[in-house]
Amino acid sequence: MAITQPLLPLEQFYWREKRHPDRRYLIQPQAGGQVEELTWGQVGEQARRAAAWLRQLELAPGSRIAIISKNCAHWIVADLAIWMAGHVSVPLYPNLTAESVRQILEHSESAVAFIGKLDDWPAMAPGVPEGVRTVGLPLRPTGRFDHLWSDLQACTPITDNPAPQACRLATIIYTSGTTGVPKGVMHSFGNFGFTGRQAVALFGVQEGDRGLSYLPLCHVAERIFVEVVSFYGGQTVYFAESLDTFIHDIRRARPTLFFAVPRIWTKFQHGVFARMSPRRLDVLMKLPVLGGLLRRKVLAGLGLDAVRYAFSGGAPVPESLLDWYRRLGLEINEVYGMTENCGYSHVGRPGERKPGWIGRSNPGVEVRISTEGEVQVRSQAVMQGYYKEPSMTADTLTEDGFLRTGDKGELDGSGFLRLTGRIKEIFKTSKGKYVAPAPIENRLAEHEQIELVCVVGDGLPRPMALCVLSETGKAQAREHLEGHLHRLLGDVNAGLDKHEQLKGLVIIGDLWAVENGFLTPTLKIRRAMVERHYGHCFEAWGEHARAVLWHDGKENGHGDLATDSGSRAAHSPAG
Structure with a gap:
């Protein structure tokens, strides 16, 4: 009997594209209050047309193609097109300086850059090296581009289903190094596939789930737990329009799965306190009937009343904040991971909470503490290495395949992990940025x-x-x-x-x-x-x-x- 290999990200997308082409997939707010809804079939067709255009360029297989944009539906469509055309996507943060843009595009040798939603493109544009073709996505800043998305959509869509092998490089995600020079973390289709499948199984993601994409898609957490998990779980992905419309956007989505960094959880809490004093809220929540109604009203006002799983990562969360949300009826589970392991390492599970500890390792993850007290992890989510940096890769990956996290930590008898400090000097802000x-x-x-x-x-x-x-x-x-x-x-x-x-x-x-x-x-x-x-x-x-x-x-x-x-x-x- 033949052993069936698990589907990799592109294959999983093709399966969904065929399974329910008319089902809503990406929900994109537009200026003026309008909303664009793209089905799985429409996303597939647009990606296939863009892939046909990329093929016409006759670039070498595995060429690097950049995406410079805030989160939007066509960020994901462009990523799919890059993969379908046989190339490697290189996402950039949407608020980099021109110097950082140039540094990454030159280091990655990107041949094309998709440009989407940006707040200050004129300040970033000088960083695009001469010879790099620019393509303006549907939601794009004002400015001159070599091509527009509409040009690509005039192409006849590809009809084949390219399926890169698990070992093939899918993306290079640049993250800050100890010297301040960005490091290109290389992840394969196998890395993404393993993480996507495991996350769907771990959290029971289903086609009826909804997610809100607002944290940068260029960051590994959003990339995996929104984009890749959507291929495997089939949930609908909503996008936020702006900071000013965020509460409206989240109420529209009413996510069932929601991830935030501690700073955002704190902002939500402060927003509630601006309407009602903490003391009065605490008193009212203790009342038998009124308390339950009030808790539901508060969560509904935040757009979080339908959340099944809530997560926090990027930095430690104050225990008092976790307790406050728990009293509202929302259990926030802490997540621990790095760009170098697809953000997939440890997570707190409902009913297994231990104050001050993150939780147990995720399925398929091995963890150990080195003699120096460093947390080291190994799984199929661990990167291939740093792009063009073999010595740096050797310093970060042990000979037996464990990732040196740079974090100090300890394990208890049940396998729960607690972080106690940083071995490396590089630090992470409460917004999850290195x-x-x-x-x-x-x-x-x-x-x-x-x-x-x-x-x-x-x-x-x-x-x-x-x-x-x-x-x-x-x-x-x-x-x-x-x-x-x-x-x-x-x-x-x-x-x-x-x-x-x-x-x-x-x-x-x-x-x-x-x-x-x-x-x-x-x-x-x-x-x-x-x-x-x-x-x-x-x-x-x-x-x-x-x-x-x-x-x-x-x-x-x-x-x-x-x-x-x-x-x-x-x-x-x-x-």
Whole structure:
């Protein structure tokens, strides 16, 4: 008896395209309140026409094709077309600087770039190298493009069903490296297929499910758990139009599966508190009948009343926030994963919650803790390696195929995982974006008034820089120096991608020296010491309105915080 091999992503799409061609698949809001609905058959036909156009270019098999766009229906259609034409998709974040755009397109040697929804295309466009063909998607910014989507749709659709092998490269996802230079994570069709099948089985995804796509599709989490899982589970995918319409969009979708980063869960909560005080809400929710009605009303107002599975990932979630949603009747399950393993590693299961711990490993995932305390995982979701970076790949993948996550952690007797810190210096904000601090620190340290600088931001909405002044800086009047620091902050942020931009500068009055443990014998900053000493202040500093804050190093080393010369406006939590 022949053994049937599991279907890979494109094959799974063809199966759905044939099974229910007239079933709604992608729901795209348009400007002016209109909504476009694409069926599985329409998505297939448009992708096949675009694939025919790509074939006409006679590019070498496996050529790289970029997608630069915010989430939209034709992001997925373009991805399918690239795969059908035998090429590799290279998604880019929609808010990169022109320098980062050029860096990725040149490194990947992309031949074509699909351009879709963007907020500031004129600032990004100079980053497209000469010779890269641009194709404007239906929802696109104003500007000149070599071709429009309508040009591609004039082609006769391909009639075959190309089926790349599991080992074939499907995509290169660029993520920040420790040097600040993006790394190209290579994932095969086999990686995506394994993860998609496992996720559908793990969460029981069905054709009646609905998802809202709003986190960047260029990020592996949205790519897998929206795009790929839709091929295997068959759910309908709704898209958000903008931040201004987000609540309306989510109410339209009424998702049954919903993933968010901690920052979004917090924003939802604050939105509820803006209408009713936390104390009053807590009292009312405890009432036998009214409490149940109120909980359902709150979830319905958020568009979350139909959610079967709710997930949070990208950064730790405060236990108090999880408890608040649980009292509303919504269980949020924490997810742990990386770009390098398709975001598929660990997840909390309903009924198996252990406060402070993420959960057990996912089916098909092996996990171990190294002698250095590093979490290492192995599965069919682990990347092929970093594009054009064999030495970096060797540093990240062990000889026996385990992924070095860079996270410190521990396992309990039931296999539950708890993260205890980062081995690598690169950190992740509460929005799930990686930031490499070293390049930002180097730019700030070029200023003559700054001697030492440490960029922090793990689990914070935005990074910030802790700075120790040089003797030159200390000799200047605060009023005069503050103007220089404001300009420095603006200049540095202008050269950074949006997720890297600093919330502000905190000028530290304490001494950082070898003797007190802040510096190594070679005068490098001990980041762990800085975070341990000032970490209790980070949240308050991050919420402050001022861009330049002064921490004067008083009160047992924790200090007062002055927001300008001569005035005290805030204290650290210890102050």
